[in-house]
Amino acid sequence: MNFPEKKLGFGFMRMPLLNSDDQAAIDVPQLEKMVDKFFERGFTYCDTAWMYHDFMSEPTVGKAVVSRYPRDSFTIATKMPVAMLHSHEEGVEIFEKQKEKLGVDYFDFYLVHDMGRANYENAKKYDMIPFLREKKEAGEIRCLGFSCHDNAEFLDQVLTENPFFEFVQLQINYLDWENEGIQSRKCYEVCVKHNKPVIVMEPVKGGTLAKLPDAIEKRLREARPDWSMAQWAIRFAASLENVKVVLSGMSNEEQLEDNTTFMKDFVPLTDEETKLVLDAAEEIRQTIAIPCTGCRYCVEESSCPKGILIPNYFALYNTEKLRTREDWSPEKEYYANFVKNGNGKASDCIACKKCERVCPQHIKISEWMPKLKVEMEDNNYLMAE
Numbered sequence: 269m270n271f272p273e274k275k276l277g278f279g280f281m282r283m284p285l286l287n288s289d290d291q292a293a294i295d296v297p298q299l300e301k302m303v304d305k306f307f308e309r310g311f312t313y314c315d316t317a318w319m320y321h322d323f324m325s326e327p328t329v330g331k332a333v334v335s336r337y338p339r340d341s342f343t344i345a346t347k348m349p350v351a352m353l354h355s356h357e358e359g360v361e362i363f364e365k366q367k368e369k370l371g372v373d374y375f376d377f378y379l380v381h382d383m384g385r386a387n388y389e390n391a392k393k394y395d396m397i398p399f400l401r402e403k404k405e406a407g408e409i410r411c412l413g414f415s416c417h418d419n420a421e422f423l424d425q426v427l428t429e430n431p432f433f434e435f436v437q438l439q440i441n442y443l444d445w446e447n448e449g450i451q452s453r454k455c456y457e458v459c460v461k462h463n464k465p466v467i468v469m470e471p472v473k474g475g476t477l478a479k480l481p482d483a484i485e486k487r488l489r490e491a492r493p494d495w496s497m498a499q500w501a502i503r504f505a506a507s508l509e510n511v512k513v514v515l516s517g518m519s520n521e522e523q524l525e526d527n528t529t530f531m532k533d534f535v536p537l538t539d540e541e542t543k544l545v546l547d548a549a550e551e552i553r554q555t556i557a558i559p560c561t562g563c564r565y566c567v568e569e570s571s572c573p574k575g576i577l578i579p580n581y582f583a584l585y586n587t588e589k590l591r592t593r594e595d596w597s598p599e600k601e602y603y604a605n606f607v608k609n610g611n612g613k614a615s616d617c618i619a620c621k622k623c624e625r626v627c628p629q630h631i632k633i634s635e636w637m638p639k640l641k642v643e644m645e646d647n648n649y650l651m652a653e
C-alpha cells in the first residue's frame with residue numbers, strides 16, 4: 269500500500285470560502301496557494317468526498333491539485349456516498365462522475381463513506397462492495413477501505429465479514445479517545461487486531477480542540493510554549509503507531525503553516541505529553557456543550573425539512589457558552605443573520621429526527637433545538653427586526 273512518507277493529509281472539507289454562508293463559494297486562488305505550500309513541504313495525501321462543500325469539493329480538488337501537478341506526485345482519496353444511493357446504477361454513475369469531476373482515471377485511495385449500520389445495509393443492498401472490488405481489480409482503485417463512525421463491535425463485524433478492506437478511516441482525537449459514545453481507542457484497537465492501517469479524521473474535533481479553556485491552555489503552554497493547541501491534538505493522533513495519515517481540514521494559510529511546519533519532521537509525543545493531553549480531555553469534557561464536529565452529514569446526507577443550519581448553530585451555541593464578555597455576543601448576531609438570510613431557526617424544529625439518524629456523533633439534535641431557541645432567539649433583539 270502506497271501510504272505517504274509524511275503523516276499529514278489535506279482534508280478538502282473545510283476549504284477557504286469567499287462567502288461564509290455559501291459552502292460552494294470556495295476561494296480557489298487562496299486554496300491553490302495553500303496546496304502549493306503543502307506540496308512544497310513534501311506532503312502528498314489529498315482527501316475529498318462526493319458531498320463536501322455542497323458537491324464542489326471534488327471539482328475544486330480537480331482544479332487546484334490534479335490539473336496543476338503530475339499525477340504521480342500526489343495521492344487522491346475520495347468516497348462512495350452509500351447513504352445517498354437509491355440503486356446500484358446510481359452508485360456506478362457517481363463513481364464515473366467522480367473520475368470526471370476530479371479529472372483522474374484511477375483513485376489512489378477509495379472509501380465506502382461512513383460505514384455505519386444503515387449504510388452497510390445500503391452498500392450490501394445495492395451491491396456496492398463487489399462493484400468496488402471489481403474496480404480495484406481493474407486498477408481504477410489502488411487501495412480500498414472505508415470510513416467509520418460506528419462503535420468498535422460493529423467495526424469488528426465489518427472487518428471480519430470483509431477482510432479484503434485494506435484500511436479504515438476513523439475519528440480519533442484525544443477528547444474522544446476514552447469517550448464511550450465515539451470509542452476512538454476501542455475502534456483503533458480493533459484495526460490493530462485486524463492488521464488494518466488507520467487514517468485519522470477529526471483530530472482537532474472540528475476545531476473544538478484548537479481553543480481550550482484558559483487554565484488547560486496555560487498548562488499545555490507551560491509544557492511546550494511553542495506548540496499551538498491544534499498541534500497538541502494532531503500530534504496525539506499522529507503518534508499512534510498504526511496511524512498512517514492524519515487529515516487536517518485546513519481553512520487558511522495560518523493553519524497550513526502551523527500543521528506543515530511541525531509535521532514535516534514529525535516526532536511522536538512522549539509518554540508524559542500523552543498523559544498531559546489525556547488529563548486535559550477529562551477537564552475539557554466538562555466544558556463543551558454540544559460535541560458536534562461540523563461534519564455536515566445532517567445537512568448534506570440528510571436534509572432538514574425546516575432548513576435548519578444544524579452544525580452552524582451548534583458551533584455558535586458552543587462558542588456562546590464559552591463566551592467571557594458579558595456586553596457583546598457576535599454569536600447572536602451571526603445567528604440572527606442566518607435566519608434573516610432565509611434559513612430555518614431552532615424554534616422551527618418539528619423533532620422529525622431525520623438529522624439524528626445520520627449524525628456520527630449520536631447527538632440528540634432535536635432535544636438541543638429548544639435549548640438553542642432559549643439561548644440564541646429569546647432576548648435577542650436582532651431577531652425582532
Ligand code: SF4
Nearest residue numbers: 572617618620621623
Ligand atoms: S429533528 Fe429538527 S433539526 Fe432535525 S431534521 Fe427534523 S426538523 Fe430538522
Ligand code: SF4
Nearest residue numbers: 560563564566579627
Ligand atoms: S450535528 Fe452531527 S451530523 Fe450534524 S454536523 Fe454535527 S456532528 Fe455532524
